[in-house]
Amino acid sequence: MKKISQTEENYLKAIFSVSESKGKAASTNEISKEIQISAASVTDMFKRLSEKGLIDYKKHKGVKLTEKGNQHATKLVRKHRLWEVFLVEKLNFDWGEVHDIAEELEHINSDELINRLDKYLDYPKFDPHGDPIPDADGIFEIRSQILLSELDLEKTGIVVGVQEHAPAFLEYLDRMKLGLGSSITILEKFDFDQSLRVKIEKKELTLTAKVAQNLFIQTKEK
Amino acid sequence: MKKISQTEENYLKAIFSVSESKGKAASTNEISKEIQISAASVTDMFKRLSEKGLIDYKKHKGVKLTEKGNQHATKLVRKHRLWEVFLVEKLNFDWGEVHDIAEELEHINSDELINRLDKYLDYPKFDPHGDPIPDADGIFEIRSQILLSELDLEKTGIVVGVQEHAPAFLEYLDRMKLGLGSSITILEKFDFDQSLRVKIEKKELTLTAKVAQNLFIQTKEK
DNA sequence: ATTAATTTTTAGGTTAGTCTAAAAATAAAA
DNA sequence: TTTTATTTTTAGACTAACCTAAAAATTAAT
Numbered sequence A, B: 001m002k003k004i005s006q007t008e009e010n011y012l013k014a015i016f017s018v019s020e021s022k023g024k025a026a027s028t029n030e031i032s033k034e035i036q037i038s039a040a041s042v043t044d045m046f047k048r049l050s051e052k053g054l055i056d057y058k059k060h061k062g063v064k065l066t067e068k069g070n071q072h073a074t075k076l077v078r079k080h081r082l083w084e085v086f087l088v089e090k091l092n093f094d095w096g097e098v099h100d101i102a103e104e105l106e107h108i109n110s111d112e113l114i115n116r117l118d119k120y121l122d123y124p125k126f127d128p129h130g131d132p133i134p135d136a137d138g139i140f141e142i143r144s145q146i147l148l149s150e151l152d153l154e155k156t157g158i159v160v161g162v163q164e165h166a167p168a169f170l171e172y173l174d175r176m177k178l179g180l181g182s183s184i185t186i187l188e189k190f191d192f193d194q195s196l197r198v199k200i201e202k203k204e205l206t207l208t209a210k211v212a213q214n215l216f217i218q219t220k221e222k
Numbered sequence C: 001a002t003t004a005a006t007t008t009t010t011a012g013g014t015t016a017g018t019c020t021a022a023a024a025a026t027a028a029a030a
Numbered sequence D: 001t002t003t004t005a006t007t008t009t010t011a012g013a014c015t016a017a018c019c020t021a022a023a024a025a026t027t028a029a030t
Helices: A006-022 A028-035 A039-051 A067-090 A098-105 A111-120 A167-175 B006-022 B028-035 B039-051 B067-090 B098-105 B111-120 B167-175
Strands: A055-057 A063-065 A156-162 A183-190 A195-200 A203-207 A215-219 B055-057 B063-065 B156-162 B183-190 B195-200 B203-207 B215-218
Touching (some): A006 A039, A006 A063, A039 A055, B006 B028, B006 B067, B063 B067, B156 B167
Antiparallel strands (some): B055 B063, B183 B195, B195 B203
16 A cells, blocks of 8 residues: 555645535535645646555546545544644643644644544534534544524524634634624624524624525524 | 655655664755655655755755754654644553654644644643654753663663654563663673673663663753 | 537646766775 | 675656646636
């Protein structure tokens, strides 16, 4: 078995995230946009990854991860998210600052390392953004969650994750003192722009539709 | 300022360690042996590092790190050793297992990360092998130390480091329950093979000259 | 069902980092 | 001080990972 390079790993991650969110094969152009590399180069890499048995590739038909490719991509996600937990929990980074560093750390190659880190962090199930962390067997814990924008009037929910990961959004949440675990109650909904009047802990404030559509929450009733 | 690649970093480290131990310019062949790459490739890289102002290179004269190159190499040493402390202290790795992983981790690029890690580890001055860790300004703490082989009869010393880092040697020390902080008293010296009869904590045992020449110790009378 | 637009692939080129083999320079030995 | 040995450099080639421009295939639109 040959080694998988960092570059190849980045493609695997991109294919994983694109075909996971779209639910089907990832196209050359989608990957090209995802990782900002020319479509021609992406085609090149598709051939190489296919050679290595990491993806299924037929010309003009897009690509899908093979079992092997999927396992590897899942491990990368696991590493990335565990490192994020480490950076936030142990080194006190803000949740908006950790992505780029974890992007480098995820390529460190040692199963022993990652499993010890997992133990050291006490086997976290979710990262600082609320994204699930696959366990050593690649199993993700599934959580019932809805978007804040789908929560009914006068109901209360707990923030468990974010859909959008852009630093600007995360910094906004920090400024609003909104983080994982925050309790939000819908006081009023404004139809004309879908903005919401909400109560967070003690304070009342207004959230735009954009914000409400990017916050995952969990409600009491299962 | 262009980025310094991982490959280039490996050359800088090799040049640093060769010219530090030899006390002078590092030759093409020395670096070639150190990192197991052909002399021709080393010459190539010397040209590139020279272009970037990281080394001084004159044909057939060997190379020396510039101030800039030295700073970068020192930072790599700092990162490597801090990660080793992390792996041993926090993740409970044995001291023989950490080198390869730290070799990867040292290339992670973030001053913020390394300084927070330093703080998290409580600003250690020495790594698990007793090697000094430069501070954020690149300053190494100097310690008065001698080799166990130089210690006089009936004198006692404390193990503070190792000269040889080979896994086999470190595993041997583990098996002998010899580590940093162990107290050793010389009971007898055998001239014919330079072996030593010593007392370590409560037990008496014999150490070969090879072992005695690779253990750094510190004595009371500074 | 053609034509037009878009997507994907091919062709050909570049750079970093490696190699081997041969040439040139330096160092060691006779 | 010549000759011999060693070290270093040059020359020429290769692979991985990128690029642009053009060709081919697919998809969408008239």
